[in-house]
Amino acid sequence: MEAIETSVKQHSIVSDFKEITKMGLSLSVVFSSIAGYLLGAETVSVKTLIFLALGGYFMVGASNAFNQIIEKDLDALMERTKNRPIPAGRMSVNTAFLIAAIFTILGIGVLYTINPQTAMFGAISIFLYTSVYTPLKTKTPLSVFVGAIPGAIPFMLGWVAATNDFGIEPGTLFAIQFFWQFPHFWAIGWFLYDDYKKGGFYMLPTGKRDRGTAVQTIMYTIWTVIMSLIPVFGFTGKLYLSPIAAVVVGGLGFVMIYYAFKLFKNMTSHAAKQLMLASVLYITLLQVVYVADKFLRHLWI
Known part of the structure; x- marks a missing residue:
């Protein structure tokens, strides 16, 4: 009986740790960072890849933990979030803050070992997400614009990790994922509208599920696709997309x-x-196609 209770308790601790750091989201960010790195690297370093993956995970995990601390009272009001560790009472704010602080230090530290620019962008991402985007979510739909900045950093972060340089190439990767954020989050804001409303979050551009929001969603979707195709024209330095990949x-x-x-x-x-x-x-x-296209072109050359 004690063994069963211990197993359940351990499972709960592990599950809560995954939830406070949003492991699924963190891993998707790591995927984007690795894709950006493979696009920018002339020679792939396994050590750098591992550090980038760890630093990216720590960075996003810290942002999510800080976010859940700040929004704990609002999370308790929404069906989607009321069972998160803090509002459900399974984790204290102090414990969550300790995790967030440790992850911040580890994230910036690990990214710094790759190069200072990578660490700088990682720190900017954490700051914008927790100190600007999170407080704005209950005040203005423009919060999505602010949140799109840290959300777009991972793809270009990988390129900066590979090259220690920010230019047209990582700027293009940033732009692709920046524009993509809008239709993605407005779609989420649409089908979770009633639940978000309970917490006082107004994520849609017009504040409502109306034609205006739908039109803006179409516009930003088209912009996303346009930005994704720009590298085929050869305007983006070393970041190039073949016609077939385009x-x-x-x-x-x-x-x-x-x-x-x-x-x-x-x-x-x-x-x-x-x-x-x-x-x-x-x-x-898109990220898979970009990376595959680069390496296939190199094989043919």
Whole structure:
């Protein structure tokens, strides 16, 4: 009996740790960072990849832990978040703060061992997410604009980790993921509108699930696809996309645009969920295509 209780307790601690750091989200950020690194690196360093993955995980984990500390009272009001460790009473604020502080130090420290610029962008990401984006979420829909900045950093962070330089190439990677944030989060804000409303969060650009929000979602989806195709024209330095890869990316973009128009047509939570899933598929496969295209081109050369 004691062994069972101990097992349950340990499972709860592990689960709460995963939830306070949002392990799933953190791993997706690590994926983006690694993709950016592979795009920028002339020679792949396994050591740098490991440090980038660890630093990225610590960075996002810290941001999420700070976010849940700040929003603990609001999280308790929403169905989606009321069972998080702090509002549910399974973790104290002091424990969460300790995790966030340790992750911040480890994240910036590990990224600094790669190069100072990588650490700087990591620190900017944590600051913007916790000190600007989080407080603004209950005040203005413009919070999504601010939140899109730290959300777009991981893809370009990998390139900076590989090159110790910020130029047109990482700037383009940043722009792609920056514009992508809007349809992605507005889709989430649409189908979680009622739950967000309980916590006082107004994430949609017009504050409502209306045609105005749907039109802006379409516009930013199109901008995302346009930004994703710019490297095929050779304007972005060492970041280049072959015509064949551009066709694939364009096809992925067409799917995402289709679901954005479907949201405009149907104006339903189901359509918003479909767009959200399409957006996740888009950014994931886009990064895979970019990396595969680079290495296949090098093989052919």
